[in-house]
Amino acid sequence: MMAWVRNSTSRRIGISAFALCSLAIAAAAAFVHVNGSSCPLDAIALEPGSSIQSTVDLSGEGAVFCLKKGVHRAQAIRPRAGQIFFGESGTVLNGSRLLDGFTRQKSYWVVTSPLQHLPRHGECLPRAPACDQPQAVFIDDKPLTKVLSKDALASNEVYIDYAAGQIYLADDPTNRKVEVTIAAFAFESNAPDVVISNLTVEKYGNQSQKGAIHAGKGARWTIENCVVRLNSGAGIGVGTGSRVHDCDIHDNGQIGINGSGNNILIENNHIWSNNIYGFDPEWEAGGAKIAKSNGVTFRRNHVHDNNGVGLWCDIECRNVIYEDNLAENNQYNGIFHEISFNAVIRRNVARHNGRGRHWFWHADISIAASQDVEVTGNIVTVEPGGCGITLIDQGRRSDKGAIYKTRNNTVHDNEMTFEGAPCAGAVSDNKPGDENFAIITNGNNRFDANTYRVRGTSGPARFVWDQDVTDWDGFRRKGQEQSGRLVISDK
DSSP, X not given: OOSEXXXXXXXXXXXXXXXXXXXXXHHXXXXXXXXXXXXXXXXXXXXXXXXXXXXXXXXXXXXXXXXXXXXXXXXXXXXXXTOEEEEOTTEEXXXXXXXXXXXXXXXXXXXXXXXXXXXXXXXXXXXXXTTTOOOOEEETTEEOEEESOGGGOOTTEEEEETTTTEEEESSOOTTSXXXXXXXXXXXXXXXXXXXXXXXXXXXXXXXXXXXXXXXTTSSSOEEESOEEESOSSEEEEEOTTOEEESOEEEOOSSEEEEEEOSSEEEESXXXXXXXXXXXXXXXXXXXXXXXXXXXXXXXSOEEESOSXXXXXXXXXXXXXXXXXXXXXXXXXXXXXXXXXXXXXXXXXXXXXXXXXXXXXXXXSEEEESOBSEEEESOEEEEOTXXXXXXXXXXXXXXXXXXXXXXXXXXXXXXXXXXXXXXXXXXXXXXXXXXXXXXXXXXXXXXXXXXXXXXXXXXXXXXXXXXXXXXXXXXXXXXXXXXXXXXXXXXX
């Protein structure tokens, strides 16, 4: 196959194919809505204002509940084994209480209130030093930015004085709905086989790395057709056997979905605009992150506009499938497989990710310090200054001291369109003499049969292999892309 093609017609054909594939994936995954199905006839009805936990305890294992339409405030539920929780259309579990009785003190509005006393946890970006404070305040459903000093308080911000039990606002709360989180979770227990369906779960003051729906301690939970939003930490925390499907997960404080365990399925979800409180994405924040897992599938999710990575498996992940997802406009990588093992990344559309980019990090699709990964059949659109698909090795060590190896990875039959200069390949960030210094070349890694579409005026290419940044011809001289194509257009 010819390696070099200069043909604007072929570029238009490629773009059309790209558009058709994008539309197909977007139609399958672009938006998830909660269904309006009614509760089972034999379900135990729970009206707003009733104690859900009391009924859960009295009903025992395997009971089926119908949460009636309306707002159920500050409910913290520990399910029993096999219990099922349905919500009528319009049912909301809200982890906050309403605030009133504000008084004016100089330039502030102040109210005394019972406060949550959960430890702070997590790493914040410098611009958001109070991100890890679990308690949150909302005015007319808008989350306020938390600050650490009353003197720093400005419009759309809140300062919480825990010692005095007081909340300070800069904005006048008169005739407005003001809420403060008071419950740390909506659902959490060690019980297996729990089902949560057709509920909106919002405004819980959960710590980072814990979900408002937290299935991490119980096996085989199913969370389906739910809206999960505006919670302080993770929207949903998963564990072994978790199934999360057809949910709308957005505007959570740290991340949409996180957790660990085996045989996890995350499918047909809309995961967007998470990490609203400014956690450091290099620590953990963004769309969805699973760690220390065997058997994870991310399938047909639309993951976009998250302040962090879109889809991420990190630390000893094995047997992972990322397929048919649409990952776009995430600040960091669209899809990221890190210090892990065998995975398949196939038939995804990844576009305009990696806006927090530097060096070869934060590509649309990236594999770091991982082995036995196949990347195939993906359609990637790369912003100017970004990278399409990259492999990166840093000589990283596991907790037991073993060195992770970037080896036996194949990147083939993908299509990458660059809006700026092309950037792709595999790079070692190790010093001479390091065990992994030449791991890219010696580790049986391969790029082949990929198509790179680029404008002729885009600037110098950055094809990287091992320690060398080169152009297309240099990349091929290193043995890569022997069946690949660089398609240059005149426009």
